[in-house]
Amino acid sequence: MGNRLSKIYTRTGDDGTTGLGDGSRVGKDSARVSAYGTVDEANSCIGLVLASELPDDVRALLVAVQHQLFDLGGELCIPGHAAIFEADIERLEAQLDAFNEPLPPLKDFILPGGGEAAARCHIARTVVRRAERETVNLARHDAVRPEAVRYLNRLSDLLFVLARVLARASGHGEVLWNHERRKA
Template identity: 50%
Template sequence: MGNRLSKIYTRTGDRGETGLADGRRVPKDHPRVEAIGELDSLNSQLGLLLAELAEARERWPSLQELFEALSPCQHRLFDLGGELAMPDYHALATEEVERLERLIDKWNAELGPLKDFILPGGSRLIAQAHLCRSLARTAERRCQSLNALEPLRPVGLAYINRLSDLLFVTARLIARRQGLPEVLWQAASKPHA
């Protein structure tokens, strides 16, 4: 990747188009740009989660493991965005998907089975992990929409799917390691007829 930003604004997007790395110009609401944008949103929120984990690990040292496991995900999300911006560029490997699967299995074993639906909350960290999870699902939907028009590499689609699963398990594990109960969903009372 030889292109570096030397100028932040170019004025080339003022008419609602943007350039892809392969030279194509597409509308800013093109499914490819939408997918890239959702990956960027997720990456930004993941950065916030990592910053908050870094601060919290002083009080809860067991959160260090989560910080170390999630840190590479920011780089892989950027790789996936690069693949979307440059269709001939391949950065993600199946080993990355397998790494996430191993983490999910390991952390899920620590948590035990889920008996109820849980809601985002309990602490700022837990809620932030759930926010990242929901953004990962949005990014996944955008990638699938693009895939229906222009087929994507299966490894990227698998990665974003596993990442959302990992973030769900992360939220649960943060609660456990902070010693907080998960916020369980309480169904509404049945309306009286």
């Protein structure tokens, strides 16, 4: 691939529009831009998780996820484009099952925390959930392949499980919600 971004600013967006991958222009506040922009934000949050001390298997998985999120952003930026497939969702599910299997069953809600890496993973999870909501909103107005929504749904579940794994690996442990705290 050649030098595609030789000039970072183009001034074409100064009127409040941006170019989609198919060459069309839409408002920067459009549902499509919100969806792929939030996917980009989620990818950045995963980058922040990757800046933490992580087990090698978690690191490798999150790097692969970053590439898939970039693909998903492209799918959302180019109407009609397909980049996320059933096999991608199945791989997430397999990883989710593998990381979840050794964890104890949940009996209480978990608060975001459990050490730096786990807390960052919780932030990434919530941003992925927002990306999912933005993508569902886009699907109400424009064609969106169901794989995009399902991928984001599964990814947020995976990030929740990884936050649990990271909280335990760090020695901080999970932060449980104390629902009894108001009874006095």
